Amino acid sequence: MDHINKISNTKTLYEPSTGLPTKDLLLDRFKMNMAYGTRFGMSTAVCYLRIQFPIELLHNEDQKFENQLQKLIVSRLKKCVREIDTIGVVNSTDFIILLTNVSKEECTDILERLISHIKGDYTIKQRTVTIKIAIGTSIFPYDGRTTEQLIMLAQAQMYEVIALGSNSYRIYRGDLHNQAYRKARIENDLRYAVKHNHFTVHYQPQIQLDNLKVVGVEALIRWEHSELGDIKPSEFIPIAETTGFSNELFYWLFRTVCKHIKEHLVDTYLNTIKVSVNISIHQILTPNFEEMVCQTLHDFGLSYECITFEITESINLYNLEVVKVKLLNLKNLGFQVAIDDFGFGYFSFSDLLELPINIVKFDKRFVRSLIDNKKLNHVISPIIEMSHNLGLKVVIEGVERVQDFKEWQELKCDIIQGYFISKPKIVNDLLSTIEKINHDFSSKNKE
Template identity: 30%
Template sequence: MNIFLKNDFTPTLDSLHNLLDKTTDKEVFLELEKNIKQLSKFEQHYSMLSKAIDASIIIGITDQRGCIVYVNEKFCEISKYSRSELLGQNHRIVNSGYHEKDFFKEMWRTIAHGEVWEGEVKNRAKDGSNYWVKTTILPILDDRGKPSLYISLRTDITEGKVAQEKLVEALNNSAQEEIKFMAYHDSLTNLPNKRMFNEDMTKLITHSSQVGQDFAVVFLDLDRFKQINDSLGHTIGDMLIQEVAIRLKERIGSRGRIYRFAGDEFILVFPGCTKDGMEEVSEELLSVFEEVFVLANSYQIFTTPSIGISIFPEHGQDFDTLLKNADTAMFVAKSNGRNTYQVYEAWMNEHHREALTIEQHLRQAIEKNEFEIYFQPKMDFSSERIKSMETLLRWKNPILGNVQPDKFIPIAEETGLIIKIDEWVLEQARRQNKEWNDARLTDPLRIAVNISALHFRLPNFVSLVEDTLKKTGLAPELLEIEITESSFIDNIDECINSLTKLRNMGVFVAIDDFGIGYSSLNYLRKFPISSLKIDRSFIQEIAENQEEIAIVRAMIYLSHELNLRVVAEGTETKEVIELLRELGCNEVQGYYVSRPVPKQEFEKIVRRINGD
């Protein structure tokens, strides 16, 4: 073939056929025939390849200014423009506006330097629809090495990108919903939170005002929750909150809405509910807590609620006032012994202010030496002598005057100040008894100190008792720790462990106010205790009530079967004293023997009764 091709000659099938027709040289004829076959085969392959490329690749060519000089059919098909509409137009004719300006600046910077650019571009078709193309732009350089043309090769990736966009949108929507849920719900219980309450109340107040309908706001606070947190840990406390939320939702259902504010505070709203209707609802709420809460398969916890109620519009016409008044009523319920409910009344505001004032002064009472210990003797029936006593705390504040224990003790327990107070009483009582016994006031006296359930359940309580005994030098057998049944209701095994350590030290332990708490005979037989104190509520009417006599007789019999001494509280008449003696009671404590008295008077009473 080289004999036919010159530098300015490009063979085609037509030119080769013309040469073939004119030649008479057999050798040249055969050579031409061979080249014709090869070229024909090449053009067939080229045609097939060109069609394949044109069918799958979107091709566009622009000049150095970005004007379109060539597009293939695929380009027209995806852009929905005809070739005549595209040629001569700037490439921005398909710009969707999706990409930032910096995106195209970087693309042009790359190709203007003769470099290949690759990326994904979102374009807009003639009908306004968008499509995505994966794009490669190849600069064609002139003799000076400058781009003269730009060939863009694109493949359609719209389906995948749309799916991706939908996925991202779905994820974003899901994330937004999650964020919104978190903003309006409590993370521990998934109950609506205070923010949701405020928004819901605004709508409810508007609606209720328009239709003339009442609704109730209920402030529910768990009793002694701080004690549970401090003694068993926040993990158990959180579990309890979750279980309370579950029970409330199951019991209330669609009749009302439950919100968790913080800690152990729940708010319940009952649309359409009047003051009269709240009595039944409140009793139902109290019943939610009658059954023990079993947590982590081992902790059995009894807890009760204090409930305060306000009614719209009688007790407030905005949610701040309604909530404040429900809170005030709840505080009164807590002050009245807990595990009860109160509907707001105007006088409660003063009661609440008084409680806050008491708390403020209570926090400084020890440092200002405002507490004093009184002593109430216990008389032993077998010897008719005083062999032990109970310490009782009294508080005289220079501003508030004499503050009764039933006012400040509940506040001390709720705020946790009771621990510091217990420690002070414990040390003062031991020091005083050591002084009396060293001075041989009478027979060795055992002194009893009331310890709060919160304090008893702390891990370091037994160590505190041991350290105080060492510091004061009081013999362990002359100390008695009085604890209520509520001290045992959470973690029986830990309580038994602490009681065992106290007994091994020689310290006596008494169960105070027996019969009014969560008594369990099964647990009682396991406790290493020394005595039971029958609550005064069983003693006060024992002389006139045969049922009370039967109950007290059973308590005394049970105690003796368990090798426990029995102390009867609240004994005020000779008739009651003699009846208790007949029933087999071991000791009595009450006004008949003596009221709680200061140190000097107690010394006189002991000398008078013991004859020393």
């Protein structure tokens, strides 16, 4: 029995698909290196390495191809380091390499070798993919005395490399960039924050202009960090996507939204108010995405019709046939599908024709630029008319002034949201906010 337990414990210390040490085993070796280094005056370089795959490959369903690619990468990694060094697996894109008893010159040589050997093209059975690589490095004992500190410094350097375009390395030299450190800290704290419910969901009401009633709310995720303060979604969501954590974050958000609908909206507004939830290409391309959201709604006894999914991404990805099929599946199930941020970035007029959607939502930056340049009527009116002819509803966000409100009424858009209606509210204040909005706008309508 002891022999079986030893075999079982050994397996958990090595990542099955690569045979490389897991992070737990790597940390044990790191501590051992630090103990020897303290006693015998040896240094250890900590290299945080990130492989940057094309986004379509992150959701590739060809497991055999992924396994072969991973084996090729690991094979090249092993050829770049020495026998006394350790390569550990963090996740599907990240590795930590410990360079034992290494001088700064030797460290530089190994880093340059890693860059030249790992970046570039990989061809497997006539299919070629191009990957980038970024490496950040800190050195014990010069840069820190704890594993956490040294890994964090290396990770922060890696983010600085990515900001400069990748396919390079950076060694910490006492000049840590605050933004790079912040990104590393956010990445390291994401999982802990989800596990311990440090995120909250706020809801911003939307009113329909033909009857001035609240017909929807948009769910907005928020993170108040104990040390970093308020972290905006535009900051932590890209990091979650890069590190493969966005789906877990979305599942937490979606389940929380369903719980809030069940506890606060079902009795009064179940059939009249829809809740909008943002999804990205990462969720859409997840093989079991439809099953997950349907099962969650079933768990809470909710219908598909109460949810609107707002999508925003590179149009090149949305032109993938598989994405169109998945969006059509969602629409056919009864979910509402909206294009978010229309007019700013990637979406174009042809997307209104090609994508299976119900709603087009104008980006507030696009709207504001038109208002500022006095081109609102000339540009927006034809788009609204075309959208209505296609059977689409038009939603305007970022409405902040009474003048804006009146202009959108005249332009015959369908739904508006913004600070003029209400700031985003915590769920406990949502019902009273909706009642107040309905009362206030009902009074204005009578006037």
